[in-house]
Amino acid sequence: MGTGMLTIDLGALVRNWQALDAISGAHVETAAVVKANGYGLGAGEVANALANAGARVFFVATAEEGAALRHALGAGPDIRVLAGHMEGDTALIRDHGLTPMLNSAAQFHRHQNALPGHPYGIQLDTGMNRLGIEPGDWGEMRATIAPDAPVLVMSHLACADEPLHGQNTAQLEEFTAMTEGMDCPRSLSATGGILLGPQFHFDMTRPGVGMYGGLPFEAAEPVVRVSLPVIQTRELSPGETVGYGASWTADETVQIATVSGGYADGLIRRMSNNARLFAGDVACPLAGRVSMDLLTVDVSHLGEVPDALDILCPHQTVDQLAERAGTIGYEILTQLSQRYTRRYVAPDA
Numbered sequence: 045m046g047t048g049m050l051t052i053d054l055g056a057l058v059r060n061w062q063a064l065d066a067i068s069g070a071h072v073e074t075a076a077v078v079k080a081n082g083y084g085l086g087a088g089e090v091a092n093a094l095a096n097a098g099a100r101v102f103f104v105a106t107a108e109e110g111a112a113l114r115h116a117l118g119a120g121p122d123i124r125v126l127a128g129h130m131e132g133d134t135a136l137i138r139d140h141g142l143t144p145m146l147n148s149a150a151q152f153h154r155h156q157n158a159l160p161g162h163p164y165g166i167q168l169d170t171g172m173n174r175l176g177i178e179p180g181d182w183g184e185m186r187a188t189i190a191p192d193a194p195v196l197v198m199s200h201l202a203c204a205d206e207p208l209h210g211q212n213t214a215q216l217e218e219f220t221a222m223t224e225g226m227d228c229p230r231s232l233s234a235t236g237g238i239l240l241g242p243q244f245h246f247d248m249t250r251p252g253v254g255m256y257g258g259l260p261f262e263a264a265e266p267v268v269r270v271s272l273p274v275i276q277t278r279e280l281s282p283g284e285t286v287g288y289g290a291s292w293t294a295d296e297t298v299q300i301a302t303v304s305g306g307y308a309d310g311l312i313r314r315m316s317n318n319a320r321l322f323a324g325d326v327a328c329p330l331a332g333r334v335s336m337d338l339l340t341v342d343v344s345h346l347g348e349v350p351d352a353l354d355i356l357c358p359h360q361t362v363d364q365l366a367e368r369a370g371t372i373g374y375e376i377l378t379q380l381s382q383r384y385t386r387r388y389v390a391p392d393a
């Protein structure tokens with residue numbers, strides 16, 4: 045088979061969610077963020093594994109994602125839409141039983157007019173300046189909203205992956221002030237905020253990346269493995285070059301393996317001459333530029349070239365690979381292509 049293999053360990057995913065649930069505390073509900081197709085890993089598979097482990101609330105980015113997730117999960121779990129109630133979303137929200145997190149007075153009025161009595165939450169902007177109702181507008185709006193009417197009031201931290209950043213406590217104070225007197229569940233923290241301590245947890249936490257094995261949850265178990273088949277191997281003499289732009293030159297006699305996988309698979313070009321692949325425990329450097337479907341790897345030091353080399357594995361996590369490519373683990377995960385053959389390892393396997 046010439047296609048790379050993406051193995052997704054749903055058992056590790058569930059254990060990561062359970063660990064974040066334990067840190068969140070006994071009286072706090074731990075939701076699960078499965079936007080962007082479950083950070084690229086398959087929202088349906090991911091959410092079903094988490095639902096079986098006890099997760100009851102799922103967050104997606106858009107109503108379209110919510111509809112697809114409802115189809116995968118069936119009736120029962122609570123599906124919440126971070127983009128809120130956009131124009132054109134009404135039928136999706138009604139027909140699939142989605143709960144929009146309303147981000148503005150305009151969204152609030154759209155929701156009240158289109159679907160009176162349909163559940164909603166409120167997203168507040170406490171300083172990230174991205175989504176949510178701003179303090180000034182909220183001051184006017186909240187007089188018109190019964191304190192127990194929303195299913196949730198939430199906000200999002202901008203700097204939670206930097207525990208000492210002053211904006212964390214500033215947003216905590218703003219959130220506490222803005223939600224004072226509300227009589228509904230409150231939520232401020234994603235993965236990073238869970239790790240900042242109990243004062244950030246309120247009634248519900250919303251982990252995403254940590255479940256998928258990414259930083260800032262350092263204790264996370266790796267969830268993904270990407271194995272790329274070796275198509276052929278060749279010997280180069282000193283002075284010969286490899287790949288587009290001839291950017292890598294052999295300074296001695298070397299063995300180069302060409303493997304199936306490239307920037308079309310989310311193995312971005314910035315990894316060129318920088319990332320490594322693994323033959324078991326042994327690191328093998330990329331030699332030359334990443335091309336669309338192929339990588340070239342220096343395997344000179346291997347006694348025997350295996351049938352496949354790993355680019356994501358316990359020796360090179362999504363964050364370690366991201367660092368070699370000048371990006372973050374979130375981007376590596378969500379760019380993993382649909383071309384891989386996907387294999388899910390069931391939690392009880």
Ligand SMILES: *Cc1c(COP(=O)(O)O)cnc(C)c1O
Nearest residue numbers: 077200234235250251252253254
């Ligand atoms: C993406 C997102 C999350 C999850 O964030 P992680 O850092 O992946 O844990 C939680 N809440 C909101 C509003 C988000 O946009």
